[in-house]
Amino acid sequence: MHIPDGYLGPATCGFFYAVMLPIWAVASKIVKKTLKTKQVPMLAVGAAFSFVIMMFNVPIPGGTTGHAVGGVLVAILLGPWAACIAITVALVIQAFLFGDGGLTALGANCFNMAFVMPFAGYYIYKTLSYHAPFDSNRRVIAAGVAGYIGLNVAAFLTGIEFGLQPLLHHTASGQALYCPYGLKVAIPIMAGQHLLIFGWVEAIVTALVVKFLQRQDPALIA
């Protein structure tokens, strides 16, 4: 899901930075207004939490492992705007210090994983768990569905971003300058693997974590 440098052309990279700048500005304004001073460290702890979620290897039937992105889970726990900031910070640290995800593609990565995924997932969760008691199974199912859809929407968008590159950037003879696969290849590949494998990992992790928190500390998902 992390787009490296060199996959997206300058127009796409610039576009997503331009889209993310006002989102980051609004997020910092809203979070500053709504977050009590006492909760400020929670953002940093939340960012570290979203960083390490990706380090948990989740077993997949068949003997292999995958990892969850955790975007929807962080949004359910912190709220979508705080999640946007926390995930952005985690992505910045990953890109600058550990080379995971590109610097020029940071805007696009943040759009997919720090904006679309937490917001789509959060509102799906809120809609499906509307008026449900904190300890109800409906909340667990809602979290799983939100995790699955949130990740797949982000993967679908990543597929579109990849697939647009040969259309936007090519030489007169038809040679691709960035990601060489068009929409007909990029979307099915990105969507396919997330619909069949990684979406389920995300759904299981999101649902089970909500279930555990319901039992152990319901106030945290209240």
Place this chain on the structure above:
Amino acid sequence: MIKNNFIESSISGGLSFLKESVFSDDYASQKGFLQSLDPRIKTATLLLFVVQVLLTKQIVVLLCLYAVSLLLAFLSKIHLGFFLKRTWVFIPLFSLFIAFPAIFSIFTPGETLATLKIAGLELIVTRQGLSGAALFVTRVITSVSFVVLLSTTTKHFKLLKVLRIFGIPQVFVMTLGMCYRYIFLFVGIIENTYLAIKSRVGTKVHSKRGQRIVASNIASLYQRSYRLNEDVYQAMLSRGYNGEPLVLNNFKAGLRDWLWLLCVLTIFVTLTIA
């Protein structure tokens, strides 16, 4: 019943993360060219290189930029073997793998270069496909090389400080600096937890049970994080925090830094205009 050794891979994942950070700090302490530059100038110039790599359309220019990155690694006393391993594994090798099918006419139609027969299947290699894939992989490895140069020759706390003085909104500034420390704390917690699980249940667990173990660990990590919030806030108050974070800026740029900046700017402008 297929069992999964996710416990072992989680432990090795945590260990490699910590090892990588320690190695990076080792190289950042060397007395090489990039290490001697002001971190702000170094970050800005290496970012300029990354942007230039993005804008370049000729493979020859990209190869020259890749050579520049190797030269910078050499001048910065980074062991070539370490640098090549660190840059080629994992992203560029993965990119090479995914770019390979693009050389064939099924994905990139164009002028025929060669025809291959694999298991009775006729595959046509096109000039556009081959040059597009080569350009793509060269661009990826060159970008990754410049980013790795930045992260291996700069102490992580200094790099975060540079990001903080680049005019990012305050809430990001504070989160960034604090977050980095908690990542190490959390990685330590995960590692210890998995070691404890390994000592009790072994390394191979059925996937369903494994998923429950992972979820309960993420949930308990969040509970710990939440409790930590209160302690951290108290610690911040005791150090004089009044709602406004202070960022110290004690970097100093010398003549050498400005000359390097001028040199990179000249390369950037020349290549962009050409």
